[in-house]
Amino acid sequence: MRSAKADEDIALIRSNLDEAVDTCVKAAGHEYSIHWQKQLLRAASFGKSVLDLYNSDDFVDMCETLRVLNAARFYEVGMPLxxxxxIRLTPEKLVSRLINRQEYLLALRISEYLRLPADRIYVAWASQKVRTSNDSEDAICRLIVQKLHGKRGVSFEEIARAAYDEGRASLATELLNYEPRAGKQVPLLLSMKEDSIALDKAIESGDTDLIFHVLLHMKKKLPLASFFRAINSRPVASALVEASAADRDTELLKDLYYQDDRRLDGSNLLLSEALSMPPSDTDPKIAKLKQASKLLADSKEHALHRTLLDESQRLLKFQEGLEKDFPSQSQAQSQGQAPSQQTQGFLGLSLNETIFKLYRLNHAKRAQRLINDFKVPERTWHFVRLRAYVASRFWTEIESIASTKRSPIGWEPYFNALLAAGNSRLASTFIPKCTGVHLQERMEMWVKCGMPVKAGEEAVKARNLRAVEELRDRNVDDVGVYRELERLAQGMGGRK
Incomplete structure (x- = not known):
């Protein structure tokens, strides 16, 4: 090739040398004989070495293609493509055909040579292994794991499915332990009827959608008691079932609480249902409360809860009696009356609200009966009565209270409530009763009632000349008040 004759031949075709090189490359591709392939490629290589500018990509691609074709054409493989x-088949399809012929080693080498993904080759080999091998299942599993260790993209789920289809369920379960994607593990485990393992795998993945999928499958398949036993030892699954049932299936939630002997939770659920009922549904509401109380019947730990539930029933019955004695809002509207605070019903009110309403309607005896029946603390009902009397402007009743010697809540709340209601005259009658109040605060109470002279007299009783003088200076614009306070200051020896 390095002779002078070669140089003369090159000179003859110099103008068409690039075309000659391309023709040799193409001819090599259409040649079946390896000897002539090499000759044509050598000629093309010599020709392109003479050219100053030539793109060698087609030459390199043809060398790769011929190497693959020759491997497939080998007599032991028998694919004379x-x-x-x-070109029409594509390298990927060629690898697939080799896999179908169980030529796994050649398919793997071609994939590595052409930089193609090899995961499906490994999966196909392992699947064939579990179908045909006579070794023990443990030995097969160890071999497959050893061969595929560190191989990217390998799906153990497909291999496990092949094992399961061959009736090797225990091998399939073992292989699934090496599948990193829970979304691939769980569906196969469910189809294998390994529900408990599927639930554990879903919980390990932390995917709530996957956990719900398994739980729904198990709920449809298992009796309710078996379903609850399955999730009872799995807090995550139990919590998800409880959260879901709270919004969609309260009956399932009741069964869950009953199965787990969670009496307080079951009682609270019935209480919530009772509270969500319309106020007029008294009988169903009382029935729910009775059921809630019955659940706690044998539990000393929750005796207080049961007592409160029983009291709620008694209160509802008491309110039902009040509804018969007083027209409710709905009755007033049916009679063409405008609904007001006085015509609103008692049903659904709390104990304090019921007492408040009775005092507002000036039914103190009934309110006192309710107080005694439910043992309402003294301070509590005194505050409720004060708010009710002030709201209804029952000044006479408040004046009668002022004549008593003591108040469990003190007298300052009366002063503040009356002053806020605008009755400063009546509020002032409680100031002398506020004996535990500091002088300055006591004087401010008189001032708030519009009685600064009384405030000055308080300072005189306390022999506080400075307080009288400060009060006098604050009322310079009111001549009459100023003179009275000046007289009080002078009486204590103050300066003019």
Whole structure:
């Protein structure tokens, strides 16, 4: 090739040398004989070495293609593909055909040579292994794991499915332990009827959607008691069932609480249902409360809860009696009256609200009966009565209270409530009773009632000349008040 004759031949075709090189490359691709392939490629290589500028990509691609074609054409493989057939088939399809012929080693080498993904080759080999091997299942599993260790993209789920289809369920379960994607593990485990393992795998993944999928499958398949036993030892699953049932299936939630002997939770659920009922549904509401109380019947730990539930029933019955004695809001509207605070019903009110309403309606005896029946603390009902009397402007009743010697809540709340209601005259009658109040605060109480002279007299009783003088200076604009306070200051020896 390095002779002078070669140089003369090159000179003859110099103008068409690039075309000659391309023709040799293409001819090599259509040639079946390896000897002539090499000759044509050598000629093309010599020709392109003479050219100053030539793109060698087609030459390199053809060398790779011929190497693959020759491997497939080898007599032990027996796939005499032409160049055009290979191009139409594509390398990926060629690898697939080799896998179908169980030529796994050649398929793997071609994939590595052409930089193609090899995961499906490993999966196909392992699947065939579990179908045909006579070794023990443990030995097969160890071999497959050893061969596929560190191989990217390998799906153990497909291999496990092949094992399960061959009736090797325990091998399939063992192989699934090496599948990193829970979304691949769980569906196969469910189809294998390994529900408990599927639930554990879903919980390990932390995917709530996957956990719900398994739980729904198990709920449809298992009796309710078995379903509850399955989730009872799995706090995550139990919590998800409880959260879901709270919004969608309260009956399932009741069964869950009953199965787990969670009496307080079951009682609270019935209480919530009772509270969500309309106020007029008294009988169903009382029935729910009775059921809630019955659940706690044998529990000393929750005796207080049961007592409160029983009291709620008694209160509802008491309110039902009040509804018969007083027209409710709905009755007033049916009679063409405008609804007001006085015509609103008692049903659904709390104990304090019921007492408040009775005092507002000036039914103190009934309110006192309710107080005694439910043992309402003295301070509590005194505050409620004060708010009710002030709201209804029952000044006479408040004046009668002022004549008593003591008040469990003190007298300052009366002063503040009356002053806020605008009755400063009546509020002032409680100031002398506020004996535990500091002088300055006591004087401010008189001032708030519009009685600064009384405030001055308080300072005189306390022999506080400075307080009288400060009060006098604050009322310079009111001549009459100023003179009275000046007289009080002078009486204590103050300066003019």
């Amino acid at each position: 032409s160049y055009e057939q290979y």
